[in-house]
Amino acid sequence: MRKTWIALALLAVVLLLHGGLLTGAQPPETGAEEPTEPAAGTAAEPPGAHTVPAEEGAGEHDAAAGHASPVLPVLLGVVVILTAAKLGGAIFERFHQPAVLGELVFGVLLGNLALFGYRGLEFLGTSEGIEILAEIGVILLLFDVGLESNLDEMKAVGASSLVVAVLGVVAPFFLGWGVSAWMIPDEELLVHLFIGATLCATSVGITARVLADLGKLQKRESRIILGAAVIDDVLGLVILAVVAGVISAAATGGTLSSLAILWIVAKAILFLGGAILVGNWISPRMFRVASKLRIQGWLLMVSLIFCFSLSYLANVLGLATIVGAFAAGLILDEVHYRDFLDAGDHSIEELIHPIYVFLVPIFFVLMGIRVDLSTFGEVSVLGFAAMLSVAAVIGKMICAAGVLEKGLDRISVAVGMVPRGEVGLIFASIGASLVLHGEPVISSEIYSAVVIMVIVTTLITPPALKWTLARGERHRAAAAPAIE
Amino acid sequence: MRKTWIALALLAVVLLLHGGLLTGAQPPETGAEEPTEPAAGTAAEPPGAHTVPAEEGAGEHDAAAGHASPVLPVLLGVVVILTAAKLGGAIFERFHQPAVLGELVFGVLLGNLALFGYRGLEFLGTSEGIEILAEIGVILLLFDVGLESNLDEMKAVGASSLVVAVLGVVAPFFLGWGVSAWMIPDEELLVHLFIGATLCATSVGITARVLADLGKLQKRESRIILGAAVIDDVLGLVILAVVAGVISAAATGGTLSSLAILWIVAKAILFLGGAILVGNWISPRMFRVASKLRIQGWLLMVSLIFCFSLSYLANVLGLATIVGAFAAGLILDEVHYRDFLDAGDHSIEELIHPIYVFLVPIFFVLMGIRVDLSTFGEVSVLGFAAMLSVAAVIGKMICAAGVLEKGLDRISVAVGMVPRGEVGLIFASIGASLVLHGEPVISSEIYSAVVIMVIVTTLITPPALKWTLARGERHRAAAAPAIE
Numbered sequence: 001m002r003k004t005w006i007a008l009a010l011l012a013v014v015l016l017l018h019g020g021l022l023t024g025a026q027p028p029e030t031g032a033e034e035p036t037e038p039a040a041g042t043a044a045e046p047p048g049a050h051t052v053p054a055e056e057g058a059g060e061h062d063a064a065a066g067h068a069s070p071v072l073p074v075l076l077g078v079v080v081i082l083t084a085a086k087l088g089g090a091i092f093e094r095f096h097q098p099a100v101l102g103e104l105v106f107g108v109l110l111g112n113l114a115l116f117g118y119r120g121l122e123f124l125g126t127s128e129g130i131e132i133l134a135e136i137g138v139i140l141l142l143f144d145v146g147l148e149s150n151l152d153e154m155k156a157v158g159a160s161s162l163v164v165a166v167l168g169v170v171a172p173f174f175l176g177w178g179v180s181a182w183m184i185p186d187e188e189l190l191v192h193l194f195i196g197a198t199l200c201a202t203s204v205g206i207t208a209r210v211l212a213d214l215g216k217l218q219k220r221e222s223r224i225i226l227g228a229a230v231i232d233d234v235l236g237l238v239i240l241a242v243v244a245g246v247i248s249a250a251a252t253g254g255t256l257s258s259l260a261i262l263w264i265v266a267k268a269i270l271f272l273g274g275a276i277l278v279g280n281w282i283s284p285r286m287f288r289v290a291s292k293l294r295i296q297g298w299l300l301m302v303s304l305i306f307c308f309s310l311s312y313l314a315n316v317l318g319l320a321t322i323v324g325a326f327a328a329g330l331i332l333d334e335v336h337y338r339d340f341l342d343a344g345d346h347s348i349e350e351l352i353h354p355i356y357v358f359l360v361p362i363f364f365v366l367m368g369i370r371v372d373l374s375t376f377g378e379v380s381v382l383g384f385a386a387m388l389s390v391a392a393v394i395g396k397m398i399c400a401a402g403v404l405e406k407g408l409d410r411i412s413v414a415v416g417m418v419p420r421g422e423v424g425l426i427f428a429s430i431g432a433s434l435v436l437h438g439e440p441v442i443s444s445e446i447y448s449a450v451v452i453m454v455i456v457t458t459l460i461t462p463p464a465l466k467w468t469l470a471r472g473e474r475h476r477a478a479a480a481p482a483i484e
Numbered sequence: 485m486r487k488t489w490i491a492l493a494l495l496a497v498v499l500l501l502h503g504g505l506l507t508g509a510q511p512p513e514t515g516a517e518e519p520t521e522p523a524a525g526t527a528a529e530p531p532g533a534h535t536v537p538a539e540e541g542a543g544e545h546d547a548a549a550g551h552a553s554p555v556l557p558v559l560l561g562v563v564v565i566l567t568a569a570k571l572g573g574a575i576f577e578r579f580h581q582p583a584v585l586g587e588l589v590f591g592v593l594l595g596n597l598a599l600f601g602y603r604g605l606e607f608l609g610t611s612e613g614i615e616i617l618a619e620i621g622v623i624l625l626l627f628d629v630g631l632e633s634n635l636d637e638m639k640a641v642g643a644s645s646l647v648v649a650v651l652g653v654v655a656p657f658f659l660g661w662g663v664s665a666w667m668i669p670d671e672e673l674l675v676h677l678f679i680g681a682t683l684c685a686t687s688v689g690i691t692a693r694v695l696a697d698l699g700k701l702q703k704r705e706s707r708i709i710l711g712a713a714v715i716d717d718v719l720g721l722v723i724l725a726v727v728a729g730v731i732s733a734a735a736t737g738g739t740l741s742s743l744a745i746l747w748i749v750a751k752a753i754l755f756l757g758g759a760i761l762v763g764n765w766i767s768p769r770m771f772r773v774a775s776k777l778r779i780q781g782w783l784l785m786v787s788l789i790f791c792f793s794l795s796y797l798a799n800v801l802g803l804a805t806i807v808g809a810f811a812a813g814l815i816l817d818e819v820h821y822r823d824f825l826d827a828g829d830h831s832i833e834e835l836i837h838p839i840y841v842f843l844v845p846i847f848f849v850l851m852g853i854r855v856d857l858s859t860f861g862e863v864s865v866l867g868f869a870a871m872l873s874v875a876a877v878i879g880k881m882i883c884a885a886g887v888l889e890k891g892l893d894r895i896s897v898a899v900g901m902v903p904r905g906e907v908g909l910i911f912a913s914i915g916a917s918l919v920l921h922g923e924p925v926i927s928s929e930i931y932s933a934v935v936i937m938v939i940v941t942t943l944i945t946p947p948a949l950k951w952t953l954a955r956g957e958r959h960r961a962a963a964a965p966a967i968e
Contacts, residue, residue: 070612071619075796086785128554132613135555300841301570305563312559354838357784
């Protein structure tokens with residue numbers, strides 16, 4: 001840790017050069033410095049124009065010498081973002097916190113350097129190239145979640161998981177709606193609905209990590225939590241589809257009949273169900289064909305094509321791309337590509353992993369970059385964030401009632417469902433991009449409050465879970481002699 | 485092979501949906517259908533605006549309901565391009581041809597569907613997102629070439645490799661210049677220079693594959709070829725830097741003094757040399773620091789940051805990004821990150837591989853897409869392509885004179901140097917993007933001719949090399965009894 005300065009020195013060189021200490025000497029640089037204007041120059045530039053590696057002093061003739069390649073600001077952005085992601089992740093992991101929070105917090109710092117007078121990195125939040133990399137990242141994230149979820153496992157965990165999941169979606173939804181309606185009454189009903197939807201999410205990764213660290217992954221409680229989280233993913237995606245559909249219908253001026261709402265729900269369920277049915281038929285055949293053509297890299301290629309195709313199809317059908325990516329992951333099963341594994345190939349998860357490592361942090365840092373720290377100065381934002389966090393925690397505590405078996409540690413199950421993590425962020429980012437009457441549904445202030453809620457729920461879970469688990473064991477230890 | 489129809493069926497569904505068979509029902513689609521206008525709508529859209537998953541029939545209110553995400557056409561493009569790449573690669577490998585040619589040829593088909601009346605995919609050649617993915621791909625390609633090159637190995641192959649390499653760069657350069665000056669005399673001197681530079685490249689991958697297939701990689705001739713190819717990469721990058729520098733100086737209206745040319749040469753050599761010197765000092769320290777912070781995915785992350793940083797720095801200094809990527813690969817050496825390997829991590833090559841598999845084919849297919857088949861109808865283009873191909877072959881045959889040792893199979897060494905492969909394509913693509921007096925240096929016609937030259941030199945090498953190697957062995961077998 002002491003020698004992080006070397007990594008920092010390299011970054012400093014890049015930033016100093018970028019910041020224009022060598023100003024006037026680098027024409028490609030001058031082009032790359034102003035990408036804060038959205039898609040600057042893209043309209044005027046010939047398709048695929050690259051940078052002219054120009055001679056010194058040619059800066060003033062930039063237009064004649066050709067345009068900066070669109071990849072340049074993206075390269076700089078990726079360097080800065082990946083460095084921030086890894087430093088943030090490393091620091092947070094050192095303090096036994098999830099790395100994703102470090103990525104988010106360092107993203108917030110990067111996005112608010114303007115508060116310290118440095119504006120050289122403001123293009124990060126608006127670069128279309130970085131946006132595209134981040135979105136491919138989140139698609140791969142949900143694909144991976146789908147890959148790790150297994151339909152048979154979901155069936156096995158049974159009734160408790162289902163009830164816990166449904167309670168954990170319904171209660172936070174109405175609580176979030178209520179808090180929103182109470183705290184920001186001037187906003188439209190649809191905004192309240194969206195905030196409610198954001199609170200539904202469960203990010204079980206952090207809980208799973210804590211349970212694994214404590215060696216308790218095989219406990220009945222843990223299996224209920226993990227099963228419920230998968231069901232939550234599906235329910236959350238359906239709710240997201242419905243709320244987004246309602247908002248876009250409202251944006252077009254129509255009021256939404258209950259029939260139309262039902263149709264959106266039906267479409268989301270039909271897509272997931274249809275994708276799973278048809279996919280389970282196509283997937284093994286697709287791999288059988290691919291394995292006959294046996295070429296290096298086939299398994300990865302077929303998986304990527306499958307994932308991106310379903311993401312695109314989902315969007316064509318009016319759903320979010322991540323719904324398609326999740327469905328693709330759910331469908332692909334090791335059974336289908338066993339032919340490949342026998343030949344010594346890696347599993348899809350292993351093959352996707354390097355691309356995941358490259359692109360997923362870009363998404364989280366970008367989510368942080370888009371937080372406007374200046375909104376934190378407003379007491380109302382902090383108050384709203386506090387109330388949302390309370391609603392988020394209480395909403396999931398109601399899950400405890402969903403544990404049907406007796407003698408289980410209900411409180412720990414409920415606490416395990418609390419963290420919103422990446423799933424909450426994905427919802428918030430989609431809300432920030434949905435436009436209603438020319439305004440984003442999730443305004444900059446609301447977005448900040450939601451991010452605070454995500455950070456709070458994610459930060460409190462590990463210590464709280466350790467405490468409730470230990471408490472539960474003490475209780476049982478005290479009760480055991482009397483029963484046995 | 486017979487059942488490729490399943491993969492094709494999935495693609496067909498995507499394309500049919502895209503093609504608008506369900507027209508009017510999919511607003512996000514309507515947005516995604518017109519990305520042929522460069523960066524359509526980006527100026528008006530709020531940063532990071534996503535698609536609104538809108539309800540049916542809302543198409544006419546698209547503007548009110550928010551804009552299509554920039555990722556949508558990219559998703560569609562990636563699905564189409566990866567499918568084309570893998571089908572093309574599979575078909576060409578089946579006929580014992582290099583997969584990269586299949587990717588290129590299928591790219592040409594994709595890019596010229598308009599000739600068959602289908603214009604739905606024309607956005608592929610102009611999408612900024614796909615351009616960015618392709619450029620990251622080519623950066624990773626050169627990074628990988630650098631990783632596989634080893635400075636010590638280059639020293640070991642010695643004088644023959646160096647002379648072969650220099651002859652193999654100088655001869656094609658002047659031959660290409662001559663052919664260009666003779667066939668297209670109306671073009672400027674700089675265009676001739678660039679075409680000469682394009683002929684310098686050597687793509688040794690195809691030769692290495694043939695030698696490996698024949699079990700001859702350990703022969704002295706093979707080692708001379710492989711060593712010379714690495715030196716060629718370095719020389720080629722220097723020439724590219726010089727020619728591009730000259731062109732950009734000319735574009736700014738200045739004539740270029742020999743002093744200025746010397747400065748560009750010096751800069752390219754200083755960058756490569758400096759990067760290697762400084763890099764050899766920084767790289768082990770960087771990895772030592774990173775290994776102390778031990779976090780999953782560090783090795784890959786540090787490598788990517790290092791590669792992208794040097795690519796960016798190269799560009800800031802007026803060189804092509806790929807020069808920096810190559811230098812980064814040259815610097816990173818297993819010795820430096822042995823700490824990681826001991827801990828069971830994969831080598832950088834292995835870690836980069838999935839990202840490479842994902843992005844590099846996008847580059848080659850895009851190179852094909854940019855070939856305008858209608859230019860092939862012009863006899864002059866085909867004639868120019870034929871003469872360029874002859875110059876390219878003769879230029880490399882002169883390498884035979886560079887084999888200093890006696891008794892070696894000189895002809896096979898020369899034939900092994902013939903294929904231009906990906907390196908020639910990279911040069912051509914940079915030429916197509918350099919702008920001189922408002923026109924690209926490499927026009928659409930010249931680009932087509934260069935691509936034909938690349939295909940011809942790459943296609944003839946495997947059979948020619950097999951033939952000369954067999955002939956060389958017959959000769960030696962006939963000569964051996966008399967000597968021993």
